[in-house]
Amino acid sequence: MKVAKRWLVMSLILVLAVSLLTACGQSEQVPTDVAGESSAGDKETAQSTSSSEQEALTLPIVSEPITLKYFWTLDAKAAASMTSYDEVACFKKMEELTGINIEWIHPPTGQEKEQFNLMIASQELPDLVHWDWSTVAGGASKLISDGSIVKLNDLISKYAPNFTKLMEEHPDWRKEAILDDGSYYYFPFIREDELLRLSSGFQMRGDWLEKLKLEAPKNIDEWHSVLTAFKREDPNGNGQADELPFVAIGQSRVQYFEYAYGIMHNFYRDPNTRKIKYGPMEPSYKDYLTTMRQWYKEGLIDPDYAATDTKNFDAKVTGNKGGSYYGMLSGNMGRFMDLMKSKDSSFKLVGVPWPVGPDGKSYGPMAINAVQPVGTAISAQSKYQKEAVKWLDYCYSEDGKMLFNFGIENESYKMVEGEPVYTDAVLHNPDGLAVSDALIRYAMAVSNGPFVQDKRYYPQILVYPEQKTTLDIWINSCDPSLQMPPITLTEDESQRFASIMNEINTYVQEMFDKFVMGQEPLDNFDNYINTLKGMGIEEVINIEQTALDRFNARK
Known part of the structure; x- marks a missing residue:
């Protein structure tokens, strides 16, 4: 998983590209539409078919304009400067290319789940629905059997040559994209590279480390030493003992230290047996709680x-x-x-590697699956299913990938030495928008959608060198062996899972704080485990294991 050399090469290419772009200034370039394609008025082929029975995808898709209704939560970054995806350049371009207009349905902020559930219950779905399908009670298979969304296999085999080609080239992606019975049910968001699958981790005040002549910790003992120094040696220099060595938003951020103990605060796959386990009932969870309790008592948390x-x-x-x-x-x-750059020039943040545990491994949360649970399904009631499939299929073509990751050539990006490089409209937005907020005005790479996320986008939006270094540190130190593949539960399993885990989740959360804060003695850990068993945790582990076995059996 060592990617430092690859990242270095990518960085050097990017630096060269930016230098060349700057040197070229306003040099003449032949104007094109998207990724070198001809204008939308010409009939063109945007794929390479793998089956003689598939229809070639030609543009425009329709001879007379049609409108598709599309349910999709408006990303917060888009909401910073827009009221609808109708204003995003890549979607405008899609209408021009395909002849298909999109009528956007954005649920009010905070009401997304409620609106989705009402839509499903009423069976009044728009043509397209973009959602995180892992959150649906009963799973996507229930929605197919209920007549809410359509099973896509036949439609894909006839009208989606780009998506078909992609699945044939990446059988592991296909395995992640289907249900246990082989059904396609959505067009997924796909992260093509591990560089795109880890965007968070431990961070620390680098200037404090330098002042105290310390190095970033590599294991739990070193973490304790560094946090203790932060607590006792006045690294902020104000003469007061007011430092908070580790800060967090709620207990979930503290629970990432569980990885050092070879567990997760949820269900995970044991790296040795490959069987499902539940972290908060493992013996090593008690060791983890003992450490967190000590840190809390010492004022380190x-x-x-x-x-x-x-x-x-x-x-x-x-x-x-x-x-x-x-x-x-x-x-x-x-x-x-x-x-902080204008307030405190000494302020510095550094990334910290995933701490090495007793077994010598540094586990972390990097996703092992490229295919994400968020994506677009098609309503079973839609009268434009064929056209919807073709519209979505274009997103997985090479031109579609460029459009959704980089936007409009010569506006949001330019091709330099064969590589797409964002322009100042994105990197130094004239309206003062942050890079991510500016990019989403043109493309969806900083959010998600029914397309393949391009790894070339990511290093360009990391403004500070420290961010690039941090990503290297996280990826190079992260062992993802605990992570689960995207399993799916049956309707009965899903209902049973929810009825048991709702109570267990509440209990585990309450007991975590009590154990860490010293309100509950750790001598009662065995009683805590027995309570979990009485609540049905072993039944849920069996449900998860059965689902994992089905996933492993997928062809």
Whole structure:
């Protein structure tokens, strides 16, 4: 999993490309539409078919304009400057190319799940529905049997040559994209490379480490030493013992230390037996709790972690009190460095590797699956299923990939030495938009959608060198062996799972805080395990194992 050399090559290519682009200035380039394709008025082929029975995808898709209704939650980055995806350049271009207009249905913020459930219950679905299908009660198979969404196999075999070719070239992606019975039910968002599958991890004040002549910790013992130094040696230099060595938004950010103990705070796959286990009932979970309790007692973990919201968390980091945390590469590290560059020139953040555990492994949360559970399904009631499949299939063509990752050539990107390079409209937006907020005005790479995310986009939006270095550190130290593939539960399994786990999740959350804060003695850990068993955790483990066995049997 060592990717430093590959990342270095990519970085050098990017630096060369940017240099060339800057040197060229406003040099003349032959205007094209998207990725070198001809104008939308010409009939063209945008695929290479793998079956003589498949229809070639020609543009425009329809001879007379039609409108498809599309349910899709508006990304917060888009909402910063737009009210609808109708304003995004890649979707505008899709209408021009295909002849198909999209009528967007964006549920109100905070009401997404409610609106989705009402839509399913009423059986009044728009033509297209973009959703995280892993969150659906009963799973996608229930929605197919209920007549909510359509099984796509026949439609794909007839009208989706690009998607078909992609699945044939990547059989592992196909295995992740289908249900246990081999049914296709959606057009998924696909992260093509491991560089795109890990965007968060441990971060630490690099200037504090330098001041105290310390190195970033590599295991739990070193973490304890560094946090203790942050607590006792006044790294913020104000003469007060006000440092908070590790800060977090709620217990979930503290629970990432569980990886060092070879477990996850959920169901995971044992790297040795390949069987399903539930982290919060494993013996090593007690060892983890013992450590967290010690850290909490010594003041190494923010005593208010359980009640800390995003606003308070930000204030602790930017207020020169928080010494380390678990956070996002852009949403935390990049944003904090933006906020602090004019306030404190010494402020520095560094990435910390995944801590090595007793077995010598440094487990972490890098996804093992390229195919994500979020994607677009087609309503069984739609009268435009063929046209919808063709519209979605274009997104998986090479031209579609360029469009959805980079936007419009000569507007949001230029081709330099054969590589797409974002322009100042994205990297130095004239309206002052952050890079991600600017990019989503043109393309969906910083969000998701029914397309393949291109690894070439990511290094360009990491503004600070520290972010690129941090990503290297995280990826090179991350062993993803605990991660689960995208299993699916049957309707009965899903209902039973929910009825048991709703109660268990509440209990485990309550007991976590009690154990860590010293409100519950760890001598009662066995009683805690027995309570979990009485609640039915072993039945749920069997449900998960059965689903994993079905996934492994997929062809």
